[in-house]
Amino acid sequence: MSRRTAFVALFFVAAIALAAIAIGLPSARAQDMGPTVQWGGNEELGAFLVDGAGMTLYVFANDTPGVSNCSGDCLANWPALTVEAGSEPTLQPGLAGTLGTITRDDGAVQVTFNDMPLYYWINDMGPGDATGQNVNEVWFVVQPPTVAVGGNDELGPFLVGPDGMTLYLFTNDTAGVSACYDDCAVRWPPLLVPAGQQPTAGEGVTGALGVTERTDGTSQVTYNDMPLYYWIRDVVPGDATGQNVGEVWFVVSPEGTMMEGETSGDMGEESMGAMLDGNALVAERCTVCHTRDRIDAASKDQAGWEATVDRMIGHGAQLNADERAAVIAYLSSQ
Ligand code: HEC
DSSP, X not given: OOHHHHHHHHHHHHHHHHHHHHHHOTTOOOGGGSOSEEEEEETTTEEEEEETTSOBOEEETTOBTTBOOOOTHHHHHSOBOEEOTTOOOOBOTTXXXXXXXXXXXXXXXXXXXXXXXXXXXXXXXXXXXXXXXXGGGTEEEOOOOSBEEEEETTTEEEEEOTTSOBOEXXXXXXXXXXXXXXXXXXXXXXXXXXXXXXXXXXTTOOSOEEEEEOTTSOEEXXXXXXXXXXXXXXXXXXXXXXXXXXXXXXXXXXXXXXXXXXXXXXXXGGGGGGTTOHHHHHHHHTTSSSOHHHHHTXXXXXXXXXXXXXXXXXXXXXXXXXXXXXXXXXXXXX
């Protein structure tokens, strides 16, 4: 499942589950179901901020930082996102931005995002609804930047998508043109924006953002003309397990250069000539998901290894046809 399909599927599961809750408890926004503020979205607008239950959040253009100018009828239509006095709102890990609170005249504690008070729109019925967008040209969803700066201790700062997940470039791509389709695009889901939408840059993202049209008509985000991808095995923000996979996938620095660290195995210059050394290939490519022990403990004939290696490729092992053959030959000879 691609990240996008996964997202849409998750979205519908959540929509059904929450519709049931929302009908029974219209006033109780289920804030305890997740962080106070997290990343959600819909097909039309792409990513935007939602509450813990997936309900869309808005900012009001007539507010100023730290000050709500919405009360009375306004507040009846645009209920404030609140937390109980004394409790701290929580932000989904990896989502760039700062949450805070302000105390309203009636004592309610309203949550702010980058100092702007957050509201619901009374006409949104369930997760994914964003019918308040652009109402009176003063109400807007909050769209996280398409590309932001994230990072981890090992590699330092690097580019991440709107959900905080690590982005990669593919050295087989050419300027503005993706060479990753089919199985490749399943393992390396392209970072997409909705048709007609331009990607936006978070703080510290200084390169040129653009889009390239894929053969299926979707719009993939580019950075200095390099198409950007996620890696299906990264699970949480900060994961960069795709770094250096196959020596063609790399994490991208904020400056737009490919990063040098070698998360996925040490494949220095001297081992280049031994590319098709089956032992070296197993040591590098087959230990991404589990340890070498798991392989050494198995004893199989050639047909058995062929089936296993093909299953591993299905799981995401990165081997081209020659490398596959070298690995099978090596394993069968052990
Ligand atoms: C992308 C992740 C991933 C990579 C890379 C990977 N594996 Fe696996 N491997 C798995 C998973 C998941 C399982 C357990 C499920 C299964 O057996 O299909 C597994 C199980 C195994 C097993 C135990 C099951 C059995 O059939 O004996 C062996 C042996 C194995 N892998 C060998 C390899 C070899 C050889 C490579 C390199 C060609 C490799 N793996 C690369 C994910 C991976």
